[in-house]
Amino acid sequence: MLETERLILRPLCGADFDDYAAMLADSEVAGGLAEPVGRTPEDAWRSLATFIGHHEIRGFSHWAVIEKETGRFAGRAGPWSPLGFPGLGVGWCLAREHWGKGYATEAGRAAIAYCFSALDAEEVVSLILPRNGRSIAVAERLGHRHLRDEEYRGRSVHVYGQRRPAAND
Template sequence: MLETERLILRPLAGADFDDYAAMLADPDVTSGLAETVGTSPSDAWHSLATFIGHHQIRGYSHWAVIEKETGKFAGRAGPWSPHGFPGLGVGWCLSREHWGKGYATEAGRAALAYCFSALDAEEVISLILPSNRRSAAVAERIGHRYLRDEEYHGQTVHVYGQRRQNRDS
């Protein structure tokens, strides 16, 4: 578990399903994701199981993003590197009611720091749909820069990322 100023980042769990499914039921949320995710409860179940399974296989995954003040589930964020992904990534997905609060940036920074320290990453990337300007802005706020375009899951995505600054710092 990690804590930031306003958030608790803890492993996703089956108990998060109702909140997770409500988040993914919003087509405005899912339309911004680089991976194809539907809006049905079955789609949410599959997605949640994928993130929990990723943690079992890789030892890390997206975390549940919880507001410290209220204890409410706000979304998911964290490191990510499933089969076929073009590198070690960080990502974020928040319920629309939590957009505009800076939570994606706060969680993204924590995930990036985790990748460089705990996972000893040399480079960390984020895949962002060209239409998702909000996520591109988050990527830039956490220090990522646009690197290139790439095909992922049959669509063109912008690859943002950054390399480790200095091993001695």
Template sequence: METERLIMRPLTGSDFDAYAAMLADPDVAGGLAESVGTSPADAWRSLATFIGHREIRGYSHWALVEKSSGSFVGRAGPWQPHGFPGLGVGWCLARDHWGKGYATEAAGAALNYCFTELGAEQVISVILPGNTRSISVAERIGHRHLRDLDYGGRRVHLYGSDRRPS
């Protein structure tokens, strides 16, 4: 899948070095609703989880690659692991790529994919309170705050969008 500035392709083992470097940043890892550490072993488990999710569900987060440079930007895509409160879209970008609009571009494409390809009636995003950057992305893709809930031992915001009438 492609957007104006990004190639969105399946995550693979060859993404590990860039993925681990992204998650080694405590500000990146600390902003995620799922608790992820910053060690290479933590990054390995996280990457394996997304690849395994694709095998189990048939969809998962994609690697985001900047078209202009070929650089790994981060990950984004549909997501519904066991115990998750619904079909979701999520995003995580390396700090060097914050503020460029890539999260909104990728999350918007992922949201559209959930509605058009997966037939979703509602798509959610789980966001930590205080993560104003992700809250802004959620609002820019049309999500609204639905409620707060406990997820993974943390209190989180649940944002979401309903299928738009055709």
């Protein structure tokens, strides 16, 4: 578990399902994800199980993003590297009622720091749909730069990322 100023970042679990499914049922939320996901409860179940399973296989995964002040589930964020992903990724997905609060940037910063310190990464990347201006803005606030464009799981995506800071930075 990690804590930031306003958030608790803890492993996703089955108890998150109702909030997770409600988040993905929102077409604007699900439609902005580079990792294709459907909007039904069954799709949400598979997605949540994938993140929980990723933690079992890789030892890390997206975390549940919990507001410290209220204890409410706000979304998911964290490191990500499934088979076929173009590097060690950092991603975020927030329920729409939590947009505009800076949570994606706050959780993203914690995830990047985790990748460089705990996972000893040399580079982290984020895949973002070209039409997702909100996530592009978050990536840029995190210090990511546009690296290239590529196809991922049938979608054209921007690959944003950053390298590990030099020891003297």
